[in-house]
Amino acid sequence: MFLLSTTLALYYLGSLVNAQSSNENAISIAAIEAHFTGAGLVPSLLSSFDPSALITVTFPGVGAISPGQSLTKDRGTDPRNLLVPANSSVTLQGNYTLVMADADVVGADESVGQTRHWLVNGVTLTGSSPLNVSTTGGVAVTEYAGPAPPAGSGAHRYVILLLPQPSSFSPPANLSQPNVGVSVFHLTDYISTSHLGVPVAGMYFDVEQGTATATPSPTSPVVSSTLKPAASGSSSASSSASSSKSSSSNAAIRSGHSVLAIPVAVFSLLASYICL
Structure with a gap:
């Protein structure tokens, strides 16, 4: 029982870490996109x-x-x-x-x-x-x-x-x-x-x-907490990709505290089994 619970907890923790990493990437990508616009590189260049x-x-x-x-x-x-x-x-x-x-x-x-x-x-x-x-x-x-x-x-x-x-x-x-x-x-x-x-x-x-x-x-400074979804592109494909990416970024921002809180619960679960 201990081995099964530990394995499931570690698997769950690994999935959370991967999800958190993906969310951080999405926010960083949205930020660099905003920086290019704020610096006037878009749409002038x-x-x-x-x-x-x-x-x-x-x-x-x-x-x-x-x-x-x-x-x-x-x-x-x-x-x-x-x-x-x-x-x-x-x-x-x-x-x-x-x-x-x-x-x-x-x-x-x-x-x-x-x-x-x-x-x-x-x-x-x-x-x-x-x-x-x-x-x-x-x-x-x-x-x-x-x-x-x-x-x-x-x-x-x-x-x-x-x-x-x-x-x-x-x-x-x-x-x-x-x-x-x-x-x-x-x-x-x-x-x-x-x-x-x-x-x-x-x-x-x-x-x-x-x-x-x-x-x-x-130029316009970039404030990560106020990042907006990117404007729709000229094609439906680019619009879909932009919408998907923006949704990921916003979801990451909204769920930041809960994503970090869950691993703490997992570690607590592991600790309880180790003490048995």
């Missing part, structure tokens, strides 16, 4: 941003960055340990494109293009938990070049995106071979003409040199 996973970007001497974190120019070099936490509800396989672009300051005219600082095609996700974003076997069209905003131009937003490459993926000739230097391109045009999928994950950070000579447009 991307018409929409509906990620299905998270990406962790680590810089030497800084650690894992948070959305919109301010870095100095020298701290934004050589990103390492790009990781995607495992998510049982999302299948991540096949090849991806990894890109980093300078979206300039808040309120900038994105129609003039963005400076491409990193572009690798054929990126794979390896390992298990978390998944490692591996560029080893990919085509480094543009090798990583650290941020270098002009002095006095304000805080530039450097956006890192991970996009799936479907079987129809076909990059333009001028951006299909390695060793293409840093230059201006149109990110959304590249995504469209290459037939890339929508970003599955993204992150951004700010770098500024000197004192800004102009005041940028204001």
Whole structure:
């Protein structure tokens, strides 16, 4: 009886831990989505941003960055340990494109293009938990070049995106071979003409040199307790996915205390049997 009860309790506890982890992922995904909107990246750079996973970007001497974190120019070099936490509800396989672009300051005219600082095609996700974003076997069209905003131009937003490459993926000739230097391109045009999928994950950070000579447009701070469901997409599929994800996020917020309280009860049950 003791063995059966202990086994059931441990199984139940494991299920609760997995559910809590999924809820935390849903809230974190909703938060990064809100950060992109609050920073003006949506809709000025991307018409929409509906990620299905998270990406962790680590810089030497800084650690894992948070959305919109301010870095100095020298701290934004050589990103390492790009990781995607495992998510049982999302299948991540096949090849991806990894890109980093300078979206300039808040309120900038994105129609003039963005400076491409990193572009690798054929990126794979390896390992298990978390998944490692591996560029080893990919085509480094543009090798990583650290941020270098002009002095006095304000805080530039450097956006890192991970996009799936479907079987129809076909990059333009001028951006299909390695060793293409840093230059201006149109990110959304590249995504469209290459037939890339929508970003599955993204992150951004700010770098500024000197004192800004102009005041940028204001941004909206993200408060996790006030996250709203994402706006409906143009297709029913994207609308359904957004609704499902938002429901998961809201459910996680509503049930936060009860989810944490149940494992305590389970441990109490275990303790009572151990004492017998």
